[in-house]
Amino acid sequence: xxxxxxxxxxxxxxxxxxxxxxxxxxxxxxxxxxxxxxxxxxxxxxxxxxxxxxxxxxxxxxxxxxxxxxxxxxxxxxxxxxxxxxxxxxxxxxxxxxxxxxxxxxxxxxxxxxxxx
Amino acid sequence: xxxxxxxxxxxxxxxxxxxxxxxxxxxxxxxxxxxxxxxxxxxxxxxxxxxxxxxxxxxxxxxxxxxxxxxxxxxxxxxxxxxxxxxxxxxxxxxxxxxxxxxxxxxxxxxxxx
Numbered sequence: 001x002x003x004x005x006x007x008x009x010x011x012x013x014x015x016x017x018x019x020x021x022x023x024x025x026x027x028x029x030x031x032x033x034x035x036x037x038x039x040x041x042x043x044x045x046x047x048x049x050x051x052x053x054x055x056x057x058x059x060x061x062x063x064x065x066x067x068x069x070x071x072x073x074x075x076x077x078x079x080x081x082x083x084x085x086x087x088x089x090x091x092x093x094x095x096x097x098x099x100x101x102x103x104x105x106x107x108x109x110x111x112x113x114x115x116x117x
Numbered sequence: 118x119x120x121x122x123x124x125x126x127x128x129x130x131x132x133x134x135x136x137x138x139x140x141x142x143x144x145x146x147x148x149x150x151x152x153x154x155x156x157x158x159x160x161x162x163x164x165x166x167x168x169x170x171x172x173x174x175x176x177x178x179x180x181x182x183x184x185x186x187x188x189x190x191x192x193x194x195x196x197x198x199x200x201x202x203x204x205x206x207x208x209x210x211x212x213x214x215x216x217x218x219x220x221x222x223x224x225x226x227x228x229x230x231x
Binding site for chain 1: 172
């Protein structure tokens, strides 16, 4: 079984500051993938970044980076130079990679990020 | 190119009724998944279909069913609606359903059961 824990229900951050959203996970799978999605008020889940459990380097996508610490089972999302448009719900999710064709994602409960002008 | 489209966007039903939700994946995508997102929670996996065959099923009762059509669009059916079925239902698609593929989500159908 897989479990994702996001302990920050809400965060308020000043515009242009960096922000770290916490995510810890638990799984018995040896090979897995970690995802971060953004959900604005429109409801659509927008993919931000992906990290495979065997990737040696932390993933980066523009202003997004994933601080992956495998031994601590954490996969924190870092957003640099936050913008007003970053205000949204953020979900951490994971998937086992060993089961080919199974793309079930397990999500955390999310963090609501509010950027203050 | 159009993204994942879902219809209807909003729906109001009463307890005991039946509902059908529809999803059109991104052109060329063959895998479709359904998720239920209750207010204040993360999405929960319901089904995955690939090439019209069920590849995965979450922990949902038999009142929930789905199918995928030859054009890869999909329907989610829920029978005997309960108040607890009120949620945002999200559809997601991917090319071939590989575990390291990212999912593309639609904006969802907001279902309210009264």
